[in-house]
Amino acid sequence: MNTRSWTVLRRDGVSLVLAHPEAGLPAVLHWGADLGDLGPDDLAALDRATSRQTAPGTLDAAWRLPLVPQDADGWSGRPGLLATRDGRPVFPRWTTEVEHESGTELRLTATDADSGLVLRTAIAIGAGGLVLLDHEVANTGGGDLDVAWLEATLPVPKAADSLTQFAGRWTREKSPLTTPMPRGTTVRESRRGRGGHDAPWVTLASKGTPRNRDGAVWAVHLGWSADVRHRVDRVNEHLTAIGAGELVRPGEIRLAAGESYRTPTAYFAWSAAGLDGVADRFHTWMRARPQHPSTPRPLVLNTWEAVYFDHDRSRLEALARKAAEVGVERFVLDDGWFPARRDDTAGLGDWTVDRSVWPDGLEPLAGLVHDLGMQFGLWFEPEMVNLDSDLARAHPEWLLASPASVPSPAGLSFRTQYVLDLANHDAFEHVRSQMSALVRDLGIDFIKWDHNRDLVEAVHEGRPGTHEQTLAAYRLIARLKADHPGLEIESCSSGGARTDLGILAHTDRVWASDSNDPVERQDIQRWTELVLPPELIGAHVGPSPAHSSGRATPLPYRIATSLQGSSGFEWDLLSCNEEETAQVTAFAALYKELRGLLHSGTVVRPDVLDPALRVRGVVAPDRSEAVFTVATVASLEDALAERLCLPGLDPERRYRVRMRDEIGAARWGWVHPGWLDGGETVLSGRVLAEAGLQLPVLWPVQALLLHATAV
Ligand code: DGJ
Numbered sequence: 001m002n003t004r005s006w007t008v009l010r011r012d013g014v015s016l017v018l019a020h021p022e023a024g025l026p027a028v029l030h031w032g033a034d035l036g037d038l039g040p041d042d043l044a045a046l047d048r049a050t051s052r053q054t055a056p057g058t059l060d061a062a063w064r065l066p067l068v069p070q071d072a073d074g075w076s077g078r079p080g081l082l083a084t085r086d087g088r089p090v091f092p093r094w095t096t097e098v099e100h101e102s103g104t105e106l107r108l109t110a111t112d113a114d115s116g117l118v119l120r121t122a123i124a125i126g127a128g129g130l131v132l133l134d135h136e137v138a139n140t141g142g143g144d145l146d147v148a149w150l151e152a153t154l155p156v157p158k159a160a161d162s163l164t165q166f167a168g169r170w171t172r173e174k175s176p177l178t179t180p181m182p183r184g185t186t187v188r189e190s191r192r193g194r195g196g197h198d199a200p201w202v203t204l205a206s207k208g209t210p211r212n213r214d215g216a217v218w219a220v221h222l223g224w225s226a227d228v229r230h231r232v233d234r235v236n237e238h239l240t241a242i243g244a245g246e247l248v249r250p251g252e253i254r255l256a257a258g259e260s261y262r263t264p265t266a267y268f269a270w271s272a273a274g275l276d277g278v279a280d281r282f283h284t285w286m287r288a289r290p291q292h293p294s295t296p297r298p299l300v301l302n303t304w305e306a307v308y309f310d311h312d313r314s315r316l317e318a319l320a321r322k323a324a325e326v327g328v329e330r331f332v333l334d335d336g337w338f339p340a341r342r343d344d345t346a347g348l349g350d351w352t353v354d355r356s357v358w359p360d361g362l363e364p365l366a367g368l369v370h371d372l373g374m375q376f377g378l379w380f381e382p383e384m385v386n387l388d389s390d391l392a393r394a395h396p397e398w399l400l401a402s403p404a405s406v407p408s409p410a411g412l413s414f415r416t417q418y419v420l421d422l423a424n425h426d427a428f429e430h431v432r433s434q435m436s437a438l439v440r441d442l443g444i445d446f447i448k449w450d451h452n453r454d455l456v457e458a459v460h461e462g463r464p465g466t467h468e469q470t471l472a473a474y475r476l477i478a479r480l481k482a483d484h485p486g487l488e489i490e491s492c493s494s495g496g497a498r499t500d501l502g503i504l505a506h507t508d509r510v511w512a513s514d515s516n517d518p519v520e521r522q523d524i525q526r527w528t529e530l531v532l533p534p535e536l537i538g539a540h541v542g543p544s545p546a547h548s549s550g551r552a553t554p555l556p557y558r559i560a561t562s563l564q565g566s567s568g569f570e571w572d573l574l575s576c577n578e579e580e581t582a583q584v585t586a587f588a589a590l591y592k593e594l595r596g597l598l599h600s601g602t603v604v605r606p607d608v609l610d611p612a613l614r615v616r617g618v619v620a621p622d623r624s625e626a627v628f629t630v631a632t633v634a635s636l637e638d639a640l641a642e643r644l645c646l647p648g649l650d651p652e653r654r655y656r657v658r659m660r661d662e663i664g665a666a667r668w669g670w671v672h673p674g675w676l677d678g679g680e681t682v683l684s685g686r687v688l689a690e691a692g693l694q695l696p697v698l699w700p701v702q703a704l705l706l707h708a709t710a711v
Contacts, residue, residue, distance in 0.1 A: 014129035027064035077233030116141015128284025151245030152266035193455020224264035300568030327588025332377030349391035377446030516542025539565025556664030643692035649685030
């Protein structure tokens with residue numbers, strides 16, 4: 001088919017070239033490296049160069065992958081849109097108009113009057129070269145239109161021969177698995193009504209197993225906090241397509257005439273510089289958002305593992321005093337403060353203070369915390385309800401459930417809690433007004449917003465309700481933040497089961513995992529950081545042994561792991577001895593010294609050989625300094641450790657590299673590399689990146705913190 005015109009979008013090292021055919025939706029000719037300025041002749045030549053003949057034994061189709069591929073494109077993969085009208089299939093024939101075009105953004109409206117459809121598409125290259133793709137379909141015909149799915153896809157070269165997908169479980173979120181690229185269509189679904197610990201998270205196509213610092217990688221992430229579908233189509237007549245969309249249940253998106261459905265934004269990152277390049281695109285885009293936290297990320301103490309449900313005013317006040325002494329800046333009271341909440345069987349839904357435990361309310365604690373110069377945070381689980389609550393007794397009809405699943409059959413229960421139907425206006429208002437009153441009366445600075453149960457058989461007014469529930473949760477968060485300027489909110493979901501860019505459009509950080517075992521955290525945080533910059537990733541020092549795994553780890557290691565995120569404690573600091581108190585106090589000071597760099601710099605991870613090593617650095621934007629963590633998660637394979645290459649520094653400048661032993665000493669074998677005598681060395685960025693420093697033979701579960709500063 002002839003091309004009418006082309007659109008070129010370019011930003012931060014990425015080009016996206018689209019061809020507008022005479023009929024139908026535009027096709028992507030190129031998504032990847034910046035192709036430079038392309039004039040009409042270049043574009044016509046590129047068009048010809050990437051056109052192709054009909055393959056033998058296949059349909060006589062145009063063979064270009066339009067933004068929403070369909071059967072009529074000769075596409076045997078998964079369609080981009082699947083919809084039915086009154087049970088009959090809809091096969092759109094689009095007529096496309098460009099509504100807006102700039103060097104970084106294209107907005108289109110495609111219509112099919114016969115099918116009664118309008119499709120609005122926005123594709124943009126944001127800061128960092130991240131590509132954002134949104135679709136919206138409207139029903140302009142008579143009768144209802146059922147949308148089974150509408151998904152975003154982009155083509156990647158067939159040379160992408162490997163596929164990396166994520167899974168996980170509670171306390172072990174975001175575990176990647178790389179396989180050869182499967183043939184045909186591969187779909188990964190999440191049906192938990194929240195991302196889930198095993199959420200698809202990011203789908204990566206790459207040339208070979210993805211490496212940290214080199215190699216081509218194409219990534220997709222969906223900004224949606226409930227059911228999602230990630231997809232890869234490796235069909236033989238086309239380029240491979242990667243993409244994602246919301247998973248909706250049959251009948252969930254039923255559009256009456258005039259109604260429309262908008263997809264969550266799909267985020268696509270291409271990089272020739274491996275996983276670090278992908279992370280850099282996401283981080284740069286996130287940091288450019290107007291709502292990105294701009295104040296120093298406070299050092300947190302969260303009380304969960306310190307006291308669990310055992311709330312006692314004098315003990316918690318003593319903990320607040322100790323936290324302030326150590327240098328904590330935000331004190332967060334976790335679960336257990338509202339009526340009947342002596343364990344996890346009751347109370348959710350009644351957001352008032354339990355006077356049997358807090359006879360004077362929470363005002364004295366909040367007042368003390370503020371007087372000590374700290375922010376006050378409080379835990380809520382606003383989307384949930386226990387049957388044993390005043391709310392459920394008064395309004396059983398506010399549950400988001402099919403009547404048959406209340407009370408839950410064994411397979412459906414979790415912590416005896418249910419989901420509150422926030423798409424019900426009265427339920428929404430009840431929770432909003434109770435929360436709002438507490439935020440106002442206590443001067444709450446921060447909410448830890450938890451979400452602990454999968455949504456199962458979620459039914460709202462007789463129809464599948466996950467989509468509306470998710471939008472209502474976003475609305476509730478947005479409303480509370482609008483009504484209480486400055487209020488910060490953390491997304492927690494039994495740890496890191498809800499960390500996507502949809503929830504982060506409304507919240508300020510995530511709780512990456514309920515595992516405070518720093519060995520597990522090394523990898524959980526590493527993969528969370530593929531999308532989220534470190535300042536958004538809650539990472540706390542817990543006790544040893546860790547409550548979630550029983551593993552004992554040295555305090556310096558726990559501190560080094562916490563410094564890789566938004567730091568804090570998940571620990572009863574009252575139990576610390578003098579030495580530990582001194583060490584955590586030094587950590588607090590070090591965090592405050594380094595966080596400006598740690599929370600604004602470029603994250604780098606040299607590729608290392610030893611499977612027991614985890615090396616990660618943050619390099620200042622002006623490359624004047626960097627901080628690197630070297631950690632072991634097991635014993636090293638070789639008798640001599642490998643050399644540590646420190647990437648990302650200015651090759652022409654010289655750096656003083658020294659150990660920051662405020663975190664406490666690491667232990668290693670008898671070999672003592674010469675550069676560690678005297679505790680520092682001075683070398684150029686080029687030497688540090690290319691020749692590296694000999695590492696000591698670190699014992700298992702030990703960490704070094706190295707600080708490089710330009711001289
Ligand atoms: C699950 C969270 O992940 C924990 O941090 C804690 O807040 C508990 N819920 C409280 O019930």
